[in-house]
Amino acid sequence: MEGVDHLAFERNKAQFDVDAMKIVWAGSSHALEVSDRMSRLVASDPAFRKDNRAMLGRKELFKNTLRKAAYALKRIIELRLSEEEASMLRSFVDEPAFTDLHWGMFVPAIKGQGTEEQLKKWLPLAQKMQIIGCYAQTELGHGSNVQGLETTVTFDPKTDEFVIHSPTLTSSKWWPGGLGKISTHAVVYGRLITDGQDHGVHGFIVQLRSLDDHLPLPGITVGDIGMKFGNGAYNTMDNGVLRFDHVRIPRDQMLMRVSRVTREGKYVQSNVPRQLVYGTMVYVRQTIVSDASTALSRAVCIATRYSAVRRQFGATGGNPESQVIDYKTQQARLFPLLASAYAFRFVGEWLKWLYTDVMTRLQANDFSTLPEAHACTAGLKSLTTSATSDGIEECRKLCGGHGYLCSSGLPELFAVYVPTCTYEGDNIVLLLQVARHLMKTISQLGSGKKPVGTVAYMGRVEQLMESRSDVQKAEDWLNPSAVLGAFEARAARKSVACAKNLSKFSNPEEGFLELSNDLVEAARAHCQLIVVSKFIDKLQQDIPGKGVKQLLEVLCSIYALFHLHKHLGDFLSTGCITSKQGSLANDQLRSLYSQVRPNAIGLVDAFNYTDHYLSSILGRYDGNVYPKLYEEAWKDPLNDSVIPDGFQEYIRPMLKQQLRNARL
Ligand SMILES: CCCCCCCC/C=C\CCCCCCC/C=C/C(=O)SCCNC(=O)CCNC(=O)[C@H](O)C(C)(C)COP(=O)(O)OP(=O)(O)OC[C@H]1O[C@@H](n2cnc3c(N)ncnc32)[C@H](O)[C@@H]1OP(=O)(O)O
Ligand SMILES: Cc1cc2nc3c(=O)[nH]c(=O)nc-3n(C[C@H](O)[C@H](O)[C@H](O)COP(=O)(O)OP(=O)(O)OC[C@H]3O[C@@H](n4cnc5c(N)ncnc54)[C@H](O)[C@@H]3O)c2cc1C
Secondary structure (H helix, E strand, O other), X not given: OOOOOOOHHHHOOOOOOHHHXXXXXXXXXXXXXXXXXXXXXXXXXXXXXXXXXXXXXXXXXXXXXXXXXXXXXXXXXXXXXXXXXXXXXXXXXXXXXXXXXXHHHHHHHHHHHOOHHHHHHHHHHHHOOOOOEEEEOOEOOEOOOHHHOOOEEEEEOOOOEEEEEOOOHHHOEEOOOOOOOOOOEEEEEEEEEEOOEEEEEEEEEEEOEOOOOOOEOOOEEEEEOOOOOOOOHHHHOOOEEEEEOOEEEEHHXXXXXXXXXXOOOOEEEOOOOHHHHHHHHHHHHHHHHHHHHHHHHHHHHHHHHHHHHOEOOOOOOOOOOOEHHHOHHHHHHHHHHHHHHHHHHHHHHHHHHHHHHHHHHHHOOOOOOHHHHHHHHHHHHHHHHHHXXXXXXXXXHHOHHHHHOHHHOHHHHHHHHHHHHOOOOOHHHHHHHHHHHHHHHHHOHHHOOOOOHHHHHXXXXXXXXXXXXXXXXXXXXXXXXXXXXXXXXXXXHHHHHHHHHHOOOOOHHHHHHHOHHHHHHHHHHHHHHHHHHHHHHHOOOOOOOOXXXXXXXXXXXXXXXXXXXXXXXXXXXXXXXXXXXXXHHHHHHHHHHHHHHHHHHHHHHOOOOOHHHHOOOOOOOOOOHHHHHHHHHOOOHHHHOOOOOOHHHHHHHHHHHHHHHXXX
């Protein structure tokens, strides 16, 4: 029935102030107001329609993305939107596009690695979109190992230029988004060579295409790398290939904040650490953590609403069948994902703070927190994107057969989301970076250097190696200090075990390779501890609204106890808890799921997503699923005609032949 809220009875069950929770989710009343306004603006404009994406061929799909990007910019200018509003509007357009790389990587790379002079020259051009840029780091043969890049950038003192060259096939730039067809410029990473000396990888601003006719400049070969996973999905993006044949750029197009080359060809390093060349990745990894909460909450919103609509079995005495959300197994799969979405939101908020703090310190030449920022962004990017990818797929399964339909919104969400496990650093490679940080922290404990930030607990390692949980009854697990104690002890013990095993190797690098699986597990345990502790920290804040804080406490406990249950082997084998305590945690989880149940719809409504943004019939706000699924089926191009193309040509003759054979 059109106009009827089929989920109203669920909404009436909520025991908390949903509007207040919306503010907590958005981060502030201001952020909620802006995101609400921008999402409605996009949803109400037919130019941003996206329900036909899965049906479009690559060329049509891509052209459509270009149209939307140009139209979005036109609206941003017409409506005089602020940077914050414009960025929100682009995110609600919800279609991967070259603009993501322009705003998300090209502009930040210039901002982070350019000198004042370079900022003055390039930023206005990029900000007004008079040029369009991408981030060209990865090569056909080299992605994770940035130091292994082959592209050469050789200084020619005669002309005061750099000569960029792709010496081998494997040195071809491969993957950069926006590069394939649209970008006019790129920040290109290559090995800087002066006077025959290789100074390692540096970034350079390079013009790729003419601003007059958009043709590649001399010496440049550029194109798209081809279709990617899933129909529609990430194929709106022109991931590209790029080769240089001795292309010349002026010397002042080297990004020179970290180091520079003088007119005479002398290589001069500034006082900032070399790792700042990797700064753009740190920035983007931080944004990816917040985006994880957005992607996961979308999937959870769809699966939760549909689980309340869907009924199976249990019809007794003329009553309808049971809502599948009432099955304990459904709750045990769904509610930890709901809790994870909130957990990632808050750890994302904290990571943004950490990043901003590091940036402020860098301005004052304080580089002390850079290793912590690198380890946290790398580890949390890895943890949250892996969990979100798995979570989206779990949500698809939670929706049964209908989840497999494109109109559920889940296949496309998965296909667009899953490469986050690879881009901006493969998730295993990044966890190994965290492990290095942990091993270094442990190795420095004896020197009296006090660990700070997220590794501060390592300073209590002796106590944590001995500690025993004092949980005696299920409710004791609601105590944040019981949870923190267990997670800290597990993380510390896993790291210490790795460090002890590493010390048995005469060659530490060999040991690191041999023990890398254990190191990855230790890094994961450390990252889970960060998520749990930042959720607990969030709850120390003043959170207004009836029942809001109480529900967040429930979700925090679910996040922690679900992981304790899932990784029980870790907690038991390291002796942090007993098997009895493990089973009490499980008892507590069941009770927590029951507390979430009446509030489940309210908790996903608090994400404040429009139907346009969700693009899911199963996740419709009004729960009017069946009539809309039925209606949608008839829109499929296969249903344009009763008899499909190809039937007369192939199937009718085949049928006839088979009938003839049968009569013989
Ligand atoms: C339904 C439809 C839904 C639609 C939704 C639509 C919404 C839009 C969706 C999507 C939009 C997408 C927008 C985003 C697009 C992203 C595109 C992706 C871009 C990319 O992938 S860019 C390329 C990224 N590449 C990588 O990440 C490479 C990974 N590798 C590395 O980072 C490094 O090589 C390394 C860290 C693995 C190793 O480096 P290296 O060998 O130099 O280092 P080590 O020797 O190990 O360490 C040396 C030293 O440096 C420290 N270090 C390393 N990295 C950093 C750093 N980044 N910052 C600071 N410090 C660093 C390291 O710890 C060592 O320190 P110590 O010496 O030990 O102290
Ligand atoms: C959709 C998408 C968009 C992208 N956009 C851009 C872009 O805009 N700009 C850009 O420059 N790049 C981009 N990339 C490239 C991306 O950054 C790389 O693919 C990523 O960094 C992973 O590197 P790789 O492909 O070399 O993987 P590999 O390193 O080859 O990984 C292959 C396997 O080897 C394993 N492995 C590698 N090294 C180690 C190790 N040391 N120890 C243990 N295991 C290891 C990995 O875990 C993985 O299982 C994009 C990629 C994708 C998929």
